Amino acid sequence: MAITTAPGITRKPGRPAPPYPPGPRRASLGRRVRDNLTGHAFLIGAVTCFAFFSWYPMVRGVVMSFQRTRRGVTTWVGWDNYERILADPSFWAAWKNTLYFTFLALVLGYAVPFFVAVLLNELRHAKGYLRILVYLPVMLPPASALFLFKFYAYDPSDAGLFNSILTALHLPTSQWMQSAEMTMPAMVIASTWMNMGGAVLIYLAALQGIPGELYEAAELDGAGIWRRIRHVTIPQTRLILALLAMLQIVATMQFFVEPLILANGTGTQDSATSVAYLIYQHGFFQNDLNGAAALGVIMLVVLAGFSAAYVRLSAKQD
Amino acid sequence: MSVPQYRRVAAMALAAGLGLGLTACSTKSDDGGTTAAGKVTITVDCQPVGSQKELLANWNDDVAEFQRQNPDIVVKSVSVGEQCNNPPDFTARLAGGTVTDVFYGYMTDLQQVLDSGQAMDVTELVTKETVPTWDSVDPALKEAFSDGGKLYAVPVKNYSMGLVYNKVLFQQAGLDVNNPPRTWPEVRAAAKKIAALGNGIAGYAEYSAGNTGGWHFTSLLYSQGGQILTPDGKKADFNNALGKQVLQNLKDMRYGDNSMGARQLLQWGDLLTNAGAGKVGMFVGAPDATQAIVSQFQGRFQDWAMGPLPGQDGQALGTLGGGEGYFFKKGLTPEQVEAGLKWIAYQKLTPGKGQFDYVRAKPQNYPVGLPQPLLFSNGSDAQKQELALRKANANVDTANFAAFETNPVPIKGEPRNAQAIYAVLDAAMSGVLTNPNANIDALLKTAEDKVNQLLATQS
Numbered sequence: 098m099a100i101t102t103a104p105g106i107t108r109k110p111g112r113p114a115p116p117y118p119p120g121p122r123r124a125s126l127g128r129r130v131r132d133n134l135t136g137h138a139f140l141i142g143a144v145t146c147f148a149f150f151s152w153y154p155m156v157r158g159v160v161m162s163f164q165r166t167r168r169g170v171t172t173w174v175g176w177d178n179y180e181r182i183l184a185d186p187s188f189w190a191a192w193k194n195t196l197y198f199t200f201l202a203l204v205l206g207y208a209v210p211f212f213v214a215v216l217l218n219e220l221r222h223a224k225g226y227l228r229i230l231v232y233l234p235v236m237l238p239p240a241s242a243l244f245l246f247k248f249y250a251y252d253p254s255d256a257g258l259f260n261s262i263l264t265a266l267h268l269p270t271s272q273w274m275q276s277a278e279m280t281m282p283a284m285v286i287a288s289t290w291m292n293m294g295g296a297v298l299i300y301l302a303a304l305q306g307i308p309g310e311l312y313e314a315a316e317l318d319g320a321g322i323w324r325r326i327r328h329v330t331i332p333q334t335r336l337i338l339a340l341l342a343m344l345q346i347v348a349t350m351q352f353f354v355e356p357l358i359l360a361n362g363t364g365t366q367d368s369a370t371s372v373a374y375l376i377y378q379h380g381f382f383q384n385d386l387n388g389a390a391a392l393g394v395i396m397l398v399v400l401a402g403f404s405a406a407y408v409r410l411s412a413k414q415d
Numbered sequence: 416m417s418v419p420q421y422r423r424v425a426a427m428a429l430a431a432g433l434g435l436g437l438t439a440c441s442t443k444s445d446d447g448g449t450t451a452a453g454k455v456t457i458t459v460d461c462q463p464v465g466s467q468k469e470l471l472a473n474w475n476d477d478v479a480e481f482q483r484q485n486p487d488i489v490v491k492s493v494s495v496g497e498q499c500n501n502p503p504d505f506t507a508r509l510a511g512g513t514v515t516d517v518f519y520g521y522m523t524d525l526q527q528v529l530d531s532g533q534a535m536d537v538t539e540l541v542t543k544e545t546v547p548t549w550d551s552v553d554p555a556l557k558e559a560f561s562d563g564g565k566l567y568a569v570p571v572k573n574y575s576m577g578l579v580y581n582k583v584l585f586q587q588a589g590l591d592v593n594n595p596p597r598t599w600p601e602v603r604a605a606a607k608k609i610a611a612l613g614n615g616i617a618g619y620a621e622y623s624a625g626n627t628g629g630w631h632f633t634s635l636l637y638s639q640g641g642q643i644l645t646p647d648g649k650k651a652d653f654n655n656a657l658g659k660q661v662l663q664n665l666k667d668m669r670y671g672d673n674s675m676g677a678r679q680l681l682q683w684g685d686l687l688t689n690a691g692a693g694k695v696g697m698f699v700g701a702p703d704a705t706q707a708i709v710s711q712f713q714g715r716f717q718d719w720a721m722g723p724l725p726g727q728d729g730q731a732l733g734t735l736g737g738g739e740g741y742f743f744k745k746g747l748t749p750e751q752v753e754a755g756l757k758w759i760a761y762q763k764l765t766p767g768k769g770q771f772d773y774v775r776a777k778p779q780n781y782p783v784g785l786p787q788p789l790l791f792s793n794g795s796d797a798q799k800q801e802l803a804l805r806k807a808n809a810n811v812d813t814a815n816f817a818a819f820e821t822n823p824v825p826i827k828g829e830p831r832n833a834q835a836i837y838a839v840l841d842a843a844m845s846g847v848l849t850n851p852n853a854n855i856d857a858l859l860k861t862a863e864d865k866v867n868q869l870l871a872t873q874s
Contacts (some may be wrong), residue, residue: 169532246774273848361624365849381503383835384527
């Protein structure tokens with residue numbers, strides 16, 4: 098006999114479930130706060146920190162972008178700051194640089210860690226040792242890592258590390274950060290090296306979540322490493338790849354420390370100026386905090402678009 | 416205590432800690448500057464940093480002695496790293512309203528300070544009674560800190576630019592160490608000889624980043640007789656034959672003669688680091704550049720000398736001058752301003768005391784004998800006293816600065832909105848120093864457009 102329904106657990110239809118929480122049994126506010134004291138205490142701390150250090154400055158920045166302060170008197174100037182910022186020749190140069198950096202960071206900074214992770218995952222020996230080696234640069238403070246690149250790797254003289262290697266390979270040397278064409282690729286190379294470890298670990302975790310049977314089946318079907326990557330690895334890590342691409346875009350569009358340290362700010366003829374650096378320059382070198390705020394709001398809007406896409410992707414993954 | 420109880424207490428403590436921490440951050444300690452005992456308190460910044468042990472000890476001794484002489488005044492010193500020489504940090508503190516009661520600023524900061532609405536008009540308060548040497552202070556410096564006929568800061572230091580050169584490298588290159596180049600063509604010829612020594616040595620080094628490129632472009636333009644802005648300060652005035660000459664000279668040296676070294680995009684510390692390492696033959700700088708080379712970049716005083724800023728075909732037609740002073744925060748009580756003025760008078764403007772205590776500085780790792788600070792007018796009583804003290808206690812060879820001192824070049828102040836303009840002009844400097852195909856006309860035109868736009872929006 099097939100079992101259909103266990104006896105005694107059927108419910109009579111027709112009576113709707115009581116609304117939650119039921120009216121008379123609802124606890125008072127004080128009681129509910131007391132019951133969840135620990136949670137509320139933590140929440141207050143977190144909310145207070147966010148309010149002071151994130152939300153308030155953000156709102157203040159938006160307000161400031163419509164104001165102008167002269168002789169200590171603040172006046173409402175409408176869109177003036179935005180018009181001024183849009184007319185600044187460095188504005189478009191900075192956006193062009195930022196988009197170029199983001200593009201290069203997607204090609205290099207995004208793809209390289211994935212392939213390193215795949216390689217590490219495929220390795221049979223010395224896996225742990227190599228993982229540590231790949232992760233080590235993340236532990237260096239960004240400024241130290243960038244100074245290493247600035248003074249040793251990117252030294253434009255023939256004594257520079259990269260130029261020595263190029264010379265040994267009988268290739269032409271480069272001016273690195275002193276060449277307008279090389280500024281962006283050089284910054285992306287340094288940035289990729291610095292940040293690769295974290296991404297590699299995330300990819301590795303995703304790769305190790307792929308059921309081994311899929312690879313076994315592919316191997317039985319005669320698939321080599323490249324076909325296994327194409328038909329098993331990439332489809333199985335698709336969502337992680339998409340999420341990290343989005344995070345990469347949002348993070349790299351705010352690049353700041355690379356131009357500040359590697360290029361002493363703007364680089365040769367604005368070739369290194371990023372939008373984030375331009376905000377800093379307006380605010381702290383040009384005595385134009387209102388213009389900086391307007392630029393910050395423009396950037397916020399652009400990044401909000403990418404973040405919205407990220408949130409949608411996250412929801413899809415959940 | 417049970418585990419849940421313990422967690423609850425820990426959470427409360429954490430929340431309370433956070434709340435208190437944030438409250439503490441927003442609490443102002445401003446009590447009007449007067450304590451219950453009737454003492455007037457002032458906060459003053461630019462206390463030397465801890466690594467400058469002797470300077471810090473001197474400062475603390477000065478505070479102690481000043482308070483002994485003025486028992487009704489309490490001086491609270493503030494030091495936040497190298498904040499006094501860091502424009503972004505200064506801007507942040509100004510914008511955040513966290514400057515001290517008496518706060519340090521460059522001459523070029525005047526407009527920024529006025530815009531922030533934080534400077535106090537001290538015209539009526541600075542007198543011979545509050546600052547005994549006030550009549551001796553160079554009127555041009557007072558003017559530099561004035562706006563609309565009102566004085567907003569008390570000048571405490573002044574400098575002008577010249578040609579700093581390395582005597583050792585001059586000797587090695589067969590150049591006359593006592594006769595530095597007087598014209599830009601002579602600089603170019605000397606730079607070639609020094610660079611020919613090899614070993615990565617730059618015959619002449621120049622800035623092109625971090626606003627210092629624009630700062631030096633201005634100085635080089637002044638040497639040609641040019642100016643950055645029109646006299647009314649409303650338009651850029653460097654996109655002309657003189658501006659072109661400045662950039663052409665540099666481009667010729669960098670790519671024609673290859674005498675400026677491989678590394679460019681230098682800012683202040685980069686150039687001085689190279690200089691301290693003996694890799695720079697000549698550069699444009701103020702006398703205190705040699706002090707920085709010694710104290711921060713492991714160089715030696717005896718290696719360095721200074722000549723006047725070169726001109727194009729003869730003596731320079733002008734040289735950049737600048738300086739620093741102390742502002743007074745708006746809202747101070749008259750007693751606090753008076754106390755602040757007394758302190759500045761004691762520490763910064765009295766021959767034999769504070770920054771002029773050469774007897775104390777002589778045995779220390781601090782130079783005495785540099786032709787700086789140019790604070791008092793020529794022939795004034797204070798200048799005579801200061802010069803006599805400086806000569807009697809010199810611990811650097813004043814002969815190294817004789818060429819600079821005996822050939823004074825007319826000093827010209829920095830332009831309005833100097834730091835913002837310097838940031839723009841960095842691009843023109845980096846253009847000719849990093850791109851052999853740089854188009855000088857285009858560089859100057861772009862910079863001109865940017866500066867004009869900047870001036871239009873700042874007016």
